[in-house]
Amino acid sequence: MKCTVCRGPAVIDLRRHNANFCAEHFLKLCRDQVTKAIGEHDMFEPGQRVLVAVSGGKDSLALWDILLELGYEVEGMTIGLGIGEYSDASTAASVAFAEERGLALRRIDLRDEYGYDIPTAAAVTRRVPCSSCGMSKRHLIDKAALDGGFDVVATGHNLDDEAAVLLGNVLHWQTEYLGRQAPVLPGGDGFPRKVKPLVRLSERETAAYCVIRGIDYIVDECPMAEGNRHLRYKEALNGIEAASPGTKHAFYFEFLDKAADRFRPEAAVAREDLHPCPSCGSPTVTEVCAFCRLVERVSDAEPVPVELLRAGRGRARHRAARRAAATADPGDNTNDEKVHP
């Protein structure tokens, strides 16, 4: 198999591009796609300060690397989620990436600074772990960006992420969510501007980028994400993509071109009800924001090891939840994080 550009030996075949690439030209393709996404969606300009949300996975490290290669002023931020060995390895990958390149990396640890971790939050709230995890990350990244005076937050959402979210929103006709699904989430009303420069790259491509660049990312999946709906949507889309290359790209970008604007009014209405949380000042549509309610509810709970939650599909999980909940403050189960995913 030869590189479509230079006829040298190819290392990867991309059926959706009907092309094969050697290492050099594949890296160029990735940088060109990110450049195109940044330009087409007016994400940010040279000289602006960019905060990259870093997990230690392939997407965020590839994003950080590409933005640096393109000459942008970028700083990283990572959050210790307390998900056992997985979180330790994730943080270690992020720290190693930054130290090897002499880069600034801001670090926050949920347990040290807010008195909880994700397994404990999941046990106390009895909700899927991704709920409190996503909400906590969004809150802390937003806060760090605003406090640090960054112009924009860049996240590693790739084409597969966006297509899977779109599929989920369409399957359940979540029109408000459809109205704010975009590569750029505007700032204002207490939110930082957020952008997704990897939307033109699939996750197979971001993984390949890391392998070729020698970036040591965490390959193992989050133990708490196992079997979640988002992963099932991705697998379904990949099944279609295998039979019809280019489907994921068409699904997402044709939505942006032809349908997204139809749902914008609903998203705008949801934002009208925002007011500052009396506790932390973050925008919320409920009396106190979801993050402050979560901290209030779980910070005194007995820590729940991730292994117990994973094994505990049955009795062990319920015992852990009961034990954790017994030591925590009562609270509600509402989640107002529907405004700015």
Added chain:
Amino acid sequence: MRVLLRNPRRELDVAGPVTVAKLLNRLDLNRESVLVVRGDTLVPGDAVLADDDEVEIRPVISGGSV
């Protein structure tokens, strides 16, 4: 050849020579969802894997909160 799979981590012995595409078909794996890595190098779909090769089939799907 020795084949390392992830999530969960396990190893298989598969007879070579065989192309990457055929290996993935044999294991019922979607090419869109994995990369094949030999040493620290990516291997494309038409590459032939030898009987004494050691390869990793690396999943690329990640999920969780977004």
